[in-house]
Amino acid sequence: MSARIRESRGQEMALTAAVAVVIVLLSLLPMLRLVKEIAAPGGVLTTVAVEAGLRSPATWIATWHTLVVGIGGTLLAVLSGTLVAVLVSLTDIRGRSALVLCYVMPLLIAPQVTALAWLQLFGPASPFLKLFGAAPPLGTKNLLYSTSGIILLLGVQYGPLVFLLVRAGLRKLPRELVEAARAGGANWFTVLVTIVLPLMTPSIMAAAALAFVSCVGNFGIPAFLGIPANYLVLPTLIYQKLAGGGPAVLGETAFLSVLIGIIAMAGILAQEGMSRRRDYRISSTSLPSEPYELGRWRPVVQAGMWLLILLVLVLPLFGLVLTSLVPGYGIALTAKTATLDNYRFVLFEHDAANRAFFNSFWLSIVAAFFAVIVAVPVGYLIAWGKQRWVRLLNLSVELPYALPGVVLAIASLLLFLRPIPLTGIQLYNTVWIILYAYLARFLVLALRPTISGYHQIDRALEEAAQVAGAGLFTRMRTIIFPLVAPAAIAGGLLIFMTALSELTVSALLWSSGAETIGVVMFSFEQGGDSNYAAAMSVITVAVTFALMLVTNLLAPHLPSGVLPWRD
Amino acid sequence: MARLTLDHVTKSFTDFDAVKDVSIDVADGQFLAVLGPSGCGKTTLLRLVAGFEKVTSGEIRIGGEVVSGKGGSVAPEKRRVGIVFQNYALWPHMSVAENIGYSLKVAKLDKAVARQKVEDALALVNLQGLGERRPANLSGGQRQRVALARCLVAAPSLVLFDEPLANLDVHLRASMEDEFAAFHKRTGTTIVYITHDQAEAMALADRIAVMDHGRLAQLATPRELYHEPANEMVASFISQGILLPADVMTSEDGGRCKVRVLGTELVVRCRPGERPRAGARICCRSADIELSADASGFDGLVKRAIYQGGAARIEFTPAAGPDLTLRFEQPDPVVLENGAQVRLRIRSGWLIPAAGAAA
Numbered sequence A: 001m002s003a004r005i006r007e008s009r010g011q012e013m014a015l016t017a018a019v020a021v022v023i024v025l026l027s028l029l030p031m032l033r034l035v036k037e038i039a040a041p042g043g044v045l046t047t048v049a050v051e052a053g054l055r056s057p058a059t060w061i062a063t064w065h066t067l068v069v070g071i072g073g074t075l076l077a078v079l080s081g082t083l084v085a086v087l088v089s090l091t092d093i094r095g096r097s098a099l100v101l102c103y104v105m106p107l108l109i110a111p112q113v114t115a116l117a118w119l120q121l122f123g124p125a126s127p128f129l130k131l132f133g134a135a136p137p138l139g140t141k142n143l144l145y146s147t148s149g150i151i152l153l154l155g156v157q158y159g160p161l162v163f164l165l166v167r168a169g170l171r172k173l174p175r176e177l178v179e180a181a182r183a184g185g186a187n188w189f190t191v192l193v194t195i196v197l198p199l200m201t202p203s204i205m206a207a208a209a210l211a212f213v214s215c216v217g218n219f220g221i222p223a224f225l226g227i228p229a230n231y232l233v234l235p236t237l238i239y240q241k242l243a244g245g246g247p248a249v250l251g252e253t254a255f256l257s258v259l260i261g262i263i264a265m266a267g268i269l270a271q272e273g274m275s276r277r278r279d280y281r282i283s284s285t286s287l288p289s290e291p292y293e294l295g296r297w298r299p300v301v302q303a304g305m306w307l308l309i310l311l312v313l314v315l316p317l318f319g320l321v322l323t324s325l326v327p328g329y330g331i332a333l334t335a336k337t338a339t340l341d342n343y344r345f346v347l348f349e350h351d352a353a354n355r356a357f358f359n360s361f362w363l364s365i366v367a368a369f370f371a372v373i374v375a376v377p378v379g380y381l382i383a384w385g386k387q388r389w390v391r392l393l394n395l396s397v398e399l400p401y402a403l404p405g406v407v408l409a410i411a412s413l414l415l416f417l418r419p420i421p422l423t424g425i426q427l428y429n430t431v432w433i434i435l436y437a438y439l440a441r442f443l444v445l446a447l448r449p450t451i452s453g454y455h456q457i458d459r460a461l462e463e464a465a466q467v468a469g470a471g472l473f474t475r476m477r478t479i480i481f482p483l484v485a486p487a488a489i490a491g492g493l494l495i496f497m498t499a500l501s502e503l504t505v506s507a508l509l510w511s512s513g514a515e516t517i518g519v520v521m522f523s524f525e526q527g528g529d530s531n532y533a534a535a536m537s538v539i540t541v542a543v544t545f546a547l548m549l550v551t552n553l554l555a556p557h558l559p560s561g562v563l564p565w566r567d
Numbered sequence B: 001m002a003r004l005t006l007d008h009v010t011k012s013f014t015d016f017d018a019v020k021d022v023s024i025d026v027a028d029g030q031f032l033a034v035l036g037p038s039g040c041g042k043t044t045l046l047r048l049v050a051g052f053e054k055v056t057s058g059e060i061r062i063g064g065e066v067v068s069g070k071g072g073s074v075a076p077e078k079r080r081v082g083i084v085f086q087n088y089a090l091w092p093h094m095s096v097a098e099n100i101g102y103s104l105k106v107a108k109l110d111k112a113v114a115r116q117k118v119e120d121a122l123a124l125v126n127l128q129g130l131g132e133r134r135p136a137n138l139s140g141g142q143r144q145r146v147a148l149a150r151c152l153v154a155a156p157s158l159v160l161f162d163e164p165l166a167n168l169d170v171h172l173r174a175s176m177e178d179e180f181a182a183f184h185k186r187t188g189t190t191i192v193y194i195t196h197d198q199a200e201a202m203a204l205a206d207r208i209a210v211m212d213h214g215r216l217a218q219l220a221t222p223r224e225l226y227h228e229p230a231n232e233m234v235a236s237f238i239s240q241g242i243l244l245p246a247d248v249m250t251s252e253d254g255g256r257c258k259v260r261v262l263g264t265e266l267v268v269r270c271r272p273g274e275r276p277r278a279g280a281r282i283c284c285r286s287a288d289i290e291l292s293a294d295a296s297g298f299d300g301l302v303k304r305a306i307y308q309g310g311a312a313r314i315e316f317t318p319a320a321g322p323d324l325t326l327r328f329e330q331p332d333p334v335v336l337e338n339g340a341q342v343r344l345r346i347r348s349g350w351l352i353p354a355a356g357a358a359a
């Protein structure tokens, strides 16, 4: 008997231990290493690094800029995302799922691609404006190279993020709360202002915190729009320092990255504090309320919505495609000048671009694959596990993703600057360090849908297998994995799409021979070769869209909310 | 105060009719209960009256004014109806006083006047002094009272209740029932009250509308519903009436006629104008069934007798109808036992009108 107890315990222990090792390696280790670098570089407690960082005026300017674009971008994202969520969720607007699909799309397009697309759309070289002869003369400054340009694009990029969270909140709003107010004599607008929006404040604030963290940590947009105007935020300051100084300035950048982490955390804590005071838990479950009839305003609102889609999605992508088709900077696009040379060049001729496609594809595939494999047991422990400490586990997996990517990148650098002890394996300056960072950063993207998948499965299915004599590993393989696989795989596909054109992490970790698509795109743009950058962007966007279509095939087997673009 | 009229109201959702051709007239100040099994369309009916759903056909009038009909629909906020939901639907982000005063604020009533009205409403439901609390910190019964006060404060012409007591425990239910009755007496408001609890409906209502699969099965006073059900559904739904096949032998005379049930003849109550017919049914209650002391009645087998304290539930199969099972209660002293062969007698009953006969 006791041998059998030991055997069944053994499998669970083995699983727990394996999960713990993965989490320690991927989440706790890099964070601890970073903290050590700040507090005790070289093993002795000192405040030198902190003082040096605080003394530099560049630190303060970049911090100020980070706050300005972070708060500005958040405000814009919250306003637009909430407005769209209210219109889509509460009114009888038509073509809802198409609208949601299009509005959420910018979230899946890498920020630097968004930046490039907008730059191409409005710049003096814009093939789009040239189609109407409306392009400003060459040499004119592009208005997007400015604070407001950065704020605008951050708002466009993260409005959908707010939209998704607020929409999820609105869906849970019981119709009785709205109807009680209407029976009390309030018209629709009054109900919106006095009932719906106040009840949505927890959702809206959570969304704002998330948008703030994303804005503060964003690298692609301030890199494309800010660096040319010498407008530096903390992530771009770190990038410039590392690009100029190499490993020698690692200590300094470690301080800066912790500063970003602190700003991001402050945003999250502020939201938590405010939410605690306004905990309107809505407990009852009920049908959603009847959509408000816009009546004769419906065509107007619909037209407005599609205009918005046109502005934030269609035009920029169109501009991007046009740019990728012209042979050189500033040349107008005509039937005669149109060419596929840019595509040929980046796909077949340019060595670094070639390597980048290869690297990014396999990095994304491995990261996605790994995350799916790991998410199933980790999700099992978090969703169904009996130990209380697994909640902490969830938190530590969330951390590398919740914190800006720059933080993780610097932590990885510090961790692997020297060969790994005992083995002598050198990760620094290889593509493996990028893989490590991807694994750590994106695991949570597969874990979240997997956990919600677990919550939807009747635990009795596993228990039935248990009664039938299946051990934990057998159950994992034959029962659990097949059941949660769709959710985990959908998460894996999300990881692939995100990692494919990732820039923030790889911009700091790349080395010659270990380039990624994002990095090469960025260097093309910095070197003035926007056409090549545009061609690369179009390719990645096309791959992303194709994957979205493939992922849609999984939709019937997924818990709702796993695919952000599905209504 | 207003009269409510539903005139051939039908509500179809995409695939089926939730309310079918329902006509009800509720006089000014009347208390109407709507009773029916789950899913029969009670809530839908209420939401039609409140204006949250649009009628597919038919007309709804409140106080003589057409509020839903072919010509369109008056918005819910313009109907001056009060509504109390099963789950209370109190706004969690407002205090009790703010909840109650909401409609006054929306109507831009003078602040001082509004405050006084809120105080009065709180007093009306015995919640003085709880105005500053949050709904989350109230008990179920208190929440229900706040919901009631909230709907009353605007002096609505019509108050709608959707199973307001369904979430409360038995004791609280009884005391809230008394409060509703008292409130109705005091204010004389027209009330439509949805419930699936018959005792509640009987205790409170002037008239009861029984619904079945979206149709109005019967609209009558509690007494009439119990004694003279209009069809089999009402007969079996109300107090679990016992239905038995019967042949009508004589025409109606003085509200009675002779029928043959299970091989024995019997005089039952019936509607005026009944004529001899076959394939009819009668409805009787447990109290109508007794052990036969003489040769009258019918033989059969007691299949099961389950003692339930004070009375026993009996399942009885008559010899003349082996497919039938009579389920009834026999009060103490219980003499029927499992497997006993006994002779029963039906004292009286009600002849269910032929389908399609005018009510």
Ligand SMILES: Nc1ncnc2c1ncn2[C@@H]1O[C@H](COP(=O)(O)OP(=O)(O)OP(=O)(O)O)[C@@H](O)[C@H]1O
Residues within 6 Å of the ligand: B013, B014, B018, B036, B037, B038, B039, B040, B041, B042, B043, B044, B045, B196
């Ligand atoms: N918006 C809707 N769309 C489609 N069908 C609906 C809708 N609302 C209600 N129904 C259906 O109409 C029927 C009647 O529903 P209703 O809520 O009126 O029942 P009810 O009598 O109140 O039931 P209960 O006693 O369980 O509350 C049900 O079959 C329900 O599924």
Ligand SMILES: [Mg+2]
Residues within 6 Å of the ligand: B042, B043, B044
């Ligand atoms: Mg109902």
